[in-house]
Amino acid sequence: MKVIQDLLAQMPYAEVVRQDKTYLVTVPKEQLYAAASLLKNNEKLSFDYLNDIVGIDNGDSLGAVYILSASQFPSYIIRLKTLTDDREQPTMDSVIDLWLSADLYEREVHDFFGINFLHNPDMRRLFLRQDWKGYPLRKDYDANPELNPIPTENENLEAMEDLPTVDIDLNGKRREQHQKLFEKEEYVVNFGPQHPSTHGALHLRVSLDGEIIKKIDPNFGYIHRGIEKMCETYTYPQIPHLIDRMDYLSGTIHRHGYCLAVEKALQLEVSDRAHYIRTIIDELTRIASHLLGWGCMANDMGAITAFIYGMRDREKIMDIFEQTCGGRLMPNYSCIGGVMHDIHPEFQKKVKAFVPYMRKMLKEDHILFTGNPIARDRMDGVGYLSKEQAISLGATGPTGRASGWSNDVRKIEPYAAYRHADFKEMLRSDGLTFDRYVIRLDEIEESLKIIEQLIDNIPGGACCAKTKAIIKLPEGEFFQRVEGSHGEFDVFISSKGEKYPWRVKFRSPCMTLVNTLKHIAVGGKIADLIMLGGSLDYVVPCIDR
Amino acid sequence: MEVKDIKIKNMKYEDFKDNETLESYVQELRANGVNVAVAKIDDLINWGRSNSVWPLVFGTSCCAIEFMCTAAARYDFARFGWEVTRNSPRQADVLFCCGTVVHKMAPVLKRLYDQMPEPKYVMAIGSCTISGGPFKKSYHTVMGIDNIVPVDVYVPGCPPRPDAMIYGMMQLSRKIKMQEFFKLPKQPATPQGETAEGGEA
Numbered sequence: 001m002k003v004i005q006d007l008l009a010q011m012p013y014a015e016v017v018r019q020d021k022t023y024l025v026t027v028p029k030e031q032l033y034a035a036a037s038l039l040k041n042n043e044k045l046s047f048d049y050l051n052d053i054v055g056i057d058n059g060d061s062l063g064a065v066y067i068l069s070a071s072q073f074p075s076y077i078i079r080l081k082t083l084t085d086d087r088e089q090p091t092m093d094s095v096i097d098l099w100l101s102a103d104l105y106e107r108e109v110h111d112f113f114g115i116n117f118l119h120n121p122d123m124r125r126l127f128l129r130q131d132w133k134g135y136p137l138r139k140d141y142d143a144n145p146e147l148n149p150i151p152t153e154n155e156n157l158e159a160m161e162d163l164p165t166v167d168i169d170l171n172g173k174r175r176e177q178h179q180k181l182f183e184k185e186e187y188v189v190n191f192g193p194q195h196p197s198t199h200g201a202l203h204l205r206v207s208l209d210g211e212i213i214k215k216i217d218p219n220f221g222y223i224h225r226g227i228e229k230m231c232e233t234y235t236y237p238q239i240p241h242l243i244d245r246m247d248y249l250s251g252t253i254h255r256h257g258y259c260l261a262v263e264k265a266l267q268l269e270v271s272d273r274a275h276y277i278r279t280i281i282d283e284l285t286r287i288a289s290h291l292l293g294w295g296c297m298a299n300d301m302g303a304i305t306a307f308i309y310g311m312r313d314r315e316k317i318m319d320i321f322e323q324t325c326g327g328r329l330m331p332n333y334s335c336i337g338g339v340m341h342d343i344h345p346e347f348q349k350k351v352k353a354f355v356p357y358m359r360k361m362l363k364e365d366h367i368l369f370t371g372n373p374i375a376r377d378r379m380d381g382v383g384y385l386s387k388e389q390a391i392s393l394g395a396t397g398p399t400g401r402a403s404g405w406s407n408d409v410r411k412i413e414p415y416a417a418y419r420h421a422d423f424k425e426m427l428r429s430d431g432l433t434f435d436r437y438v439i440r441l442d443e444i445e446e447s448l449k450i451i452e453q454l455i456d457n458i459p460g461g462a463c464c465a466k467t468k469a470i471i472k473l474p475e476g477e478f479f480q481r482v483e484g485s486h487g488e489f490d491v492f493i494s495s496k497g498e499k500y501p502w503r504v505k506f507r508s509p510c511m512t513l514v515n516t517l518k519h520i521a522v523g524g525k526i527a528d529l530i531m532l533g534g535s536l537d538y539v540v541p542c543i544d545r
Numbered sequence: 546m547e548v549k550d551i552k553i554k555n556m557k558y559e560d561f562k563d564n565e566t567l568e569s570y571v572q573e574l575r576a577n578g579v580n581v582a583v584a585k586i587d588d589l590i591n592w593g594r595s596n597s598v599w600p601l602v603f604g605t606s607c608c609a610i611e612f613m614c615t616a617a618a619r620y621d622f623a624r625f626g627w628e629v630t631r632n633s634p635r636q637a638d639v640l641f642c643c644g645t646v647v648h649k650m651a652p653v654l655k656r657l658y659d660q661m662p663e664p665k666y667v668m669a670i671g672s673c674t675i676s677g678g679p680f681k682k683s684y685h686t687v688m689g690i691d692n693i694v695p696v697d698v699y700v701p702g703c704p705p706r707p708d709a710m711i712y713g714m715m716q717l718s719r720k721i722k723m724q725e726f727f728k729l730p731k732q733p734a735t736p737q738g739e740t741a742e743g744g745e746a
C-alpha cells in the first residue's frame with residue numbers, strides 16, 4: 001500500500017521486508033521509539049492498535065517484536081522488530097505513552113526475558129512472584145526446582161506494591177528509582193484471587209474513596225502455567241492440546257487459529273470439508289461461550305435464574321460436541337491438516353434442530369433479562385468505553401465492537417469457510433455496559449445464521465489432509481489471527497526449521513480486557529466492579545497462559 | 546445389628562467400582578470394637594453430615610466450568626444436598642479444588658484449607674490437581690495438590706465429566722458416613738491462632 005510505503009520511506013534506518021499484507025520492519029534499538037511514534041502519530045495512516053509485543057531470545061540477542069495495525073485498514077500489519085545484544089542488563093525504550101495497552105505487554109516481556117523498558121513507571125513482574133529467580137523464557141533459564149521452590153507464604157504486599165522504574169541518565173549510567181503504588185493513607189481493598197466472581201484466579205487491589213474507585217491494580221499469575229515455555233519442548237502436533245486449556249471457553253477457536261498458522265507455514269492444502277466443519281464447530285463454541293458469559297454476568301448481578309438458563313442451553317451444544325468430538329468442554333477437534341475425525345452421522349440433524357431451539361430461547365432470554373427494569377437500572381449509563389480508548393487498549397472482540405470499533409477478524413481476513421457465509425458484523429456505538437451485554441446475544445443470532453448457511457452445504461471429501469509423520473516448519477516467523485469469542489487471538493510462531501518451535505506466542509484477548517477494566521471502573525462505584533468484569537467477560541487462564 | 550456400613554441412599558452399592566477398600570476399613574473399625582450406643586449417635590450425625598455437604602469452590606481454571614455444569618440444571622448436585630456452595634472457607638465442609646494450582650496460588654490454597662473448620666475434606670478434581678496433568682513439564686505448576694493439603698477423593702479426567710464429579714461426591718459421602726465422628730479432630734491443628742479462631746466463626 002502506497003501510504004505505508006511512504007511512511008516506511010521516512011525511516012532510513014529501517015530494514016523492510018514485505019510479505020503480502022505484512023511488513024517486517026527491523027530497526028536499531030536507538031530508533032525504536034522514533035519509528036513507533038512515527039507509525040502511531042502520523043496524519044496519513046495512524047497505526048493506532050498495538051496487537052501485541054512479543055519478546056524473543058535468539059540465543060545471543062534478546063529482542064521484542066511490536067505487532068501493529070491500523071484501525072482504518074486492519075488487514076495490513078507491521079511487525080516492528082528490534083534487538084539488543086546486552087544480556088546482562090538489556091534495556092529498550094518504552095512506548096507506553098503511545099498505546100494504552102503497552103504497559104502490561106512491556107511488563108510481560110520484562111517478566112519473561114528481563115528486558116527493562118526505560119521510563120515505564122511500573123517495571124514489576126507481571127505473572128511470577130517478585131522474588132522469582134531467573135527469566136523463564138530465556139533460552140539459558142535454569143529450571144532447577146530448588147531455585148524456585150513452592151512458596152509457603154503469600155506474596156509480600158510491600159514487594160507487590162513497590163514500582164521500580166529504570167532509566168539511563170545523561171552520562172549513560174543506569175538508574176533505578178522506586179515508587180509506591182498506593183499512598184500510606186489510601187484505603188485499599190483486596191479482591192480475589194479466590195472469589196466467586198473473578199472468573200478465574202484474578203487478584204485486584206482496589207483503592208477506594210468512600211464508595212468510589214480511585215485506582216485498580218490487577219495482579220496476574222495465580223494460574224500462570226508456563227504454556228509458552230512448554231510449547232518450546234513440544235512438537236507441533238502436541239501443542240494444540242495446551243491451547244485448548246488456555247482459554248477453555250473459546251479453546252476450539254484458538255486451536256483452529258494455531259492449526260491455520262502451522263498449515264500456512266507448511267503450505268498445506270486443507271479440504272473444504274474440514275474448513276466447513278471447523279467453522280461450524282467454531283460458531284457453536286462461540287454460542288456456548290457467549291451463553292456462559294451472559295449467564296455469569298447475570299449471575300454477577302444476582303440473577304441466578306439466567307445462569308441456569310444459559311447453562312441449560314449450553315448443554316445442548318455440549319451434547320453435539322460429545323457425539324462428534326468425544327469431549328464436552330475440550331473437544332480436541334482441529335488438528336494440523338483438518339479435523340481429528342469426521343462428523344457423526346447425526347451431527348447435521350442435531351445442529352439443525354438446535355438452531356430453531358436456540359432462537360426461541362434467545363427470545364426468552366431477552367424477555368427474562370434484557371427488558372428487566374432492575375437489570376436495566378444497573379446496566380444503563382455505567383462503564384463507558386470510548387472507541388479511541390478501545391482501540392488504544394486493544395480491547396478487541398464484542399467489547400470493542402460495542403464501542404463502535406469494527407474489528408471482527410472474520411470480516412477483516414476471512415479464514416476457513418467464513419467467506420462463504422453471509423453475516424453481519426455486530427456493531428454498537430455507545431460503549432456502555434448494556435451494549436456489551438446485548439451485543440453478545442446479537443452475536444449468538446449471527447452465529448446461528450452462519451451455521452444455518454453452512455450446515456447443509458458441507459462438501460464431501462477427506463476431513464484431514466495427510467501430513468508427514470514428523471512435522472518440521474520451515475525457518476521463519478508465522479502469524480495468524482482468528483476471532484475468538486472474547487476477542488482477537490493471534491498466534492506467532494518463530495521456527496528454526498526444527499520439529500520444535502523456537503518461540504510460540506499467543507495474544508491473550510482477555511489481558512487487554514482486564515486492562516480495560518482498570519480504565520472504565522475508575523470513578524465508578526465499587527458495587528459496579530463485579531458487573532463491569534462480567535460485561536467484559538474475560539477468562540483468567542487465557543491471560544496467564 | 547451391624548453398626549457402620551458404607552451403603553448410601555443416593556447410589557447403589559453395586560454401582561461403585563471399588564467397595565473393598567472401604568469395606569476393609571469398616572471391618573477394621575468393627576474389629577477394634579465400636580461402642581454401640583456411641584456408634585448409633587455417630588450414624589445419626591453422619592447421616593446428616595453426608596447428605597448436606599457444603600462445598601467451598603476453589604475453581605481456578607477449566608475444571609471449574611465442568612463444576613458449574615454439575616451445579617446447573619442438568620446434572621444438578623442439589624439432588625444430593627451439595628448445592629450450598631459457600632464462598633467463605635469458614636462455612637464449608639469440603640474444598641473442591643477444580644483446576645491447576647500453581648506456585649503463586651499454593652499458599653492461598655493452604656491458607657483456605659487452614660481456615661476451614663474441622664472436620665474437613667478435600668476433593669482433587671482433574672488431572673492437574675492430581676499430578677500436574679498436562680502441565681507436567683511446566684516450571685510453575687504444583688505437581689499435585691497433595692504436596693500442599695491432604696486429599697480425600699481424587700477425580701481424574703481433563704476435565705472430568707460432571708458424572709465423574711458426582712461419583713467422586715458419592716465416594717466422599719460414603720467416607721463421611723462411616724467415620725467415627727466423635728474421634729475426628731475438632732479444631733484445626735495448625736500453629737496459626739488466626740485459623741483456630743476462624744473455625745468457630
Ligand code: SF4
Pocket residue numbers: 245606607608609643644645670671672673674678679702703704705
Ligand atoms: S485437569 Fe485439564 S481441564 Fe482440569 S484444570 Fe487441568 S488442564 Fe484444565
